[in-house]
Amino acid sequence: MKGAISDPGESVQKVMEKCARRWERAVRGGRLPNNQAEADGDWERRLHELIGAPWPCPDATAFAPAWDSATATMAEHGLRVGRENFGGDDDADPGLARALWCLVCHLRPDHVVETGVAHGLSSRIMLEALKRAGDGRLWSIDLPPMTIPERRVEVGAAVPQALRERWTYLEGASRRRLSPLLRQLGQIEIFCHDSLHSTRNVRWELTTAWNALSPGGVVVVDDVDHNWGFEQFLRAGDDRQALFGMADDGQRVFAIARKMPAGQRAQQGAS
DSSP states (O other), X not given: OBOOOOOHHHHHHHHHHXXXXXXXXXXXXXXXXXXXXXXXXXXXXXXXXXXXXXXXXXXXXXXXXXXXXXXXXXHHTTOOOSTTOBTTBOOOOHHHHHHHHHHHHHHOOSEEEEEOXXXXXXXXXXXXXXXXXXXXXXXXXXXXXXXXXXXXGGTTTTSOGGGGGGEEEEESOHHHHHHHHHHHHOOEEEEEEOSOOOHHHHHHHHHHHHHHEEEEEEEEESOGGGOSHHHHHHHTOSSEEEEEEEOTTSSOEEEEEEEOOTTOOOOTTOO
């Protein structure tokens, strides 16, 4: 795992985030998007249609052992899996994890990038899927909680040493880490946002990653019902086709957007 110490620029970004949130509260009065109404109860089949993968999914049965293995690794570290389990942040829900599993297995990406690691459940599932699919690698960006330093040792706890040779962990804010990484990689096939769920941060991360995303590639965004970032991102172009899914516990909504190949265009917010 590779890391870096936080710099003063990250403190500046935190101040800018606070200002952006205050402005949004003043303008929207606390209103959030009604994505729960858009969540497709048949999202797993629709996901496979979206990326042109076979259904029923031939890789689905292998997910449960991978998930059980990941949670067993957590238990070995004395950690449970669930909501608000890393400070105030959540571990990956099994629904989101299944979506990531299928996307990696079917798209067989060379380059996957995620923001937000925490215990690394989503990282673990994607690394297991990459191992199954081929020779791809995962780059994960995360800024661990500074106010509870004892939790820093838990970052990536779900990822065993045997899977880390195809994993690069970059410590720091996505504002500092994401753009240089994407310039280095040139092109990516999958991007997963699960870091700071603010309108400003989600919109910026998705816009930045979209520019490096290959045609037919996808972005995955957790907790889209907690900010307006994904909605703004969808409205910003007609080259993105979206699907909303409900977490298994019914508490959160995640979304997937596919980058339409050249010459194709989708209606904004189409699924």
